[in-house]
Amino acid sequence: MTPRRRMDLDPDTVERDLVKLVLTVVELLRQLMERQALRRFDVGDLSEEQEERIGLTLMLLEDRMAELRDRYGLRPEDLNLDLGPLGPLLPRK
Secondary structure (H helix, E strand, O other): OOOOOOOOOOHHHHHHHHHHHHHHHHHHHHHHHHHHHHHHHHHOOOOHHHHHHHHHHHHHHHHHHHHHHHHOOOOHHHHOOEOHHHOEOOOOO
């Protein structure tokens, strides 16, 4: 019988790790929305008002993400999960 492994659950670490996971998912979705918006801009599928609104929304989301990363001491590259043989989750800039 193998000994049980204990989990070290430090409240500060749990909160930071949870925030990191949530921000990673939000960053993935933000990048996908940005790529979709760029495709729609290129095709001419959006009105000027829609282009402006999407651009502003994406800028505000990016600013808010930066604020949250700063609050929890995270860098943008901290949100890029290593998926082993599949490589990183997010494209490298």
